[in-house]
Each structure stands twice: as C-alpha cells, then as structure tokens.
Amino acid sequence: MSRLEDEVRSALKRQEPSPDFAQRVLSRLDAPPVEKTRHRPSWRSWLRLPRMYRFAAGLAACLLLALGVSQYHKYRVQVQGEAAKERLVLALKIAGGRLNAVQQKVLKLSAVSHQPSAGITGKGNL
Amino acid sequence: MKTGAIITASFVLMGLGYGQSLQFNLDKLAPKAAQVVDVTLDGPLLQLAGKFLSGQEPDEARVKKLIAGLKGIYVKSFEFAKEGEYAEADVEAIRAQLRGPGWSRIVGVRSQRKGENVEVFTKSEGNQIAGFALIAAQPKELTVVSIVGSIDLDQLSELGGHFGVPRLEVQRSKQPKKDGPLDY
DSSP states (O other): OOHHHHHHHHHTOOOOOOTTHHHHHHHHHHSOOOOOOOOOOOTHHHHHSOHHHHHHHHHHHHHHHHHHHHHHHHHHHHHHHHHHHHHHHHHHHHHHHHHHHHHHHHHHHHHHHTOTTTTBOSSSOO | OHHHHHHHHHHHHHHHHHTTSOOOOOGGGGGGOSEEEEEEEOHHHHHHHHHTSOSSSHHHHHHHHHHTTEEEEEEEEEEOSSSOSSOHHHHHHHHHHTTSTTEEEEEEEEETTTTEEEEEEEEEETTEEEEEEEEEEETTEEEEEEEEEOOOHHHHHHGGGSTTOOOOOOOOOOOOOOOSOEEO
C-alpha cells in the first residue's frame, strides 16, 4: 500500500464528535440571530482623506457647479434673446405694415383730390 | 419712516416711467378675438433683442439702428370673427391718452364705406420725436401700436420694405396742418 493511500485513509477516518456537540448546536438554534455587520463607507471616511485631497475635490466640485450655472445662464439669455428678437420683428412688421398702409391710403387720396397732403400735418415727414 | 419715504418715491418714479407708454387696457377683448397679437418689449428686453440682431445683415442692421433710441415697443392687435366685438369707447380710452401734452395727430384717415379709421400720433420733445402711436380700427380688426423713445419715422417707414412687408415709395412733402381726418 502506498504512502498516499495511507494518508488519505487517515484523513478520512471517522472521528466521533465531542460529547457537548449536540448541546452546542441546539443552543445556537435557540439563540437570536446575530446581525451581520455591514461595511458601508461612512462620511467620516471623507475626513480621513488628506486635507489636500479634500480641498482639491471641493474646488473641482465648485468649479463644475460654477461652469454649469454659467452655461445655464448663457442658454437662458440665448433663448430669451431669440424670443425677444422674434417679437421685435413681429412688432415692427405690424407697425411698419400699418404705417405703410396709411401712407398708401394718403397717397391714393392725395392723387385723387390733387391735394397731396390733405389730412397730414406739417409735423413728421411721412 | 425713511424706508417708507424711499418706497413711496420709488413707486412715484416707477409711475412716471410707466406713464410714458400708453396703457391699452384691452385685455377684455382677447376672449372675443379670433386672433390676438400682443407684443410688449420694454427697455432691457428690447436691448437684449438688439444684441441678437446681426450688424452684418442689412435688414437687421437697419432694425438695430432704429431701436437704438427706443425704450419700448407695445403692439396689440385683435382680429374678430364678426363685427361689433369692440366698442368705440375702447378706442376712445386710448385716444384720450394721446391728447396729452406733447402728443399730436399727424395723420387721420377714415373710410365711411369700409368703416375703417386709422390715426397716427407722435409725441414731440424739442425737435425730436419721442413717441409714436398708431390706432387702426376696422370693423373686424383693432390694432394699437405704441413706440416709446426717440424714433425716426423715415427709418420706421423704410422697414415697410423689410421682413416681408411690401414697401411703398411715398412722395415726401411738408404741408400745412389740417385738423380733421381725411374721409374717403
């Protein structure tokens, strides 16, 4: 028989449990469950970082925030400006169009009556 | 006490500033109208719009130049499905504001056949025009335009040929004043 077989046989040899084994198993069954400790990263771990790292991280966060606010502000101004421009064009379309229509009527009536400026005051230069 | 005086003075100054523009009070007509155009561009918003106008493009450059001296543009236009949706009193309330000092009517055109009445007013300060107002009342349409600030009517007239509005060449002439509107 080889030495390997002897070692395996020895390792797998039946061993009797200790006399209080059954008692210990039963006592564990009756005992309240043990809470497992969770290892969550605590905010306190932030304080354990070197001061320089904390400063750099805070500075980066502030810069990102400032950049975000600035970009948002630019976007808002752009939107407001474009909208205001459209409204301005619309207002001038209406004002210019109406003024033009009045001029057209005055011109038409002036041509008919041969009095070029009837109804127009001396003020302005329409 | 001092704070109260400052607040009161602020309100008075705000009132004076606001008083330069016409107060339309035509909101009650909006529910009756089929189409409403309401444009209010006050100083800061007007200047912001000006910043977005290109100085390179001729049309926009003209507008930019025109609005440089303006403090506000206010336009209200109502289109109604049927006649008689607004009262003459509504128009008269606006017209009454234009009888104040400095204001004068430069054009009045009335069509009895079409029931149309168009009036153009300007406000003078010294030799400059400091305000412009236009009331165009038609049976199914009412438009009121008020422009506050230094405005060149020639430039405004020139805009008639821009932004898709057909341009009309008008022979310019200075003639003596007549009081009444021109009927046709």
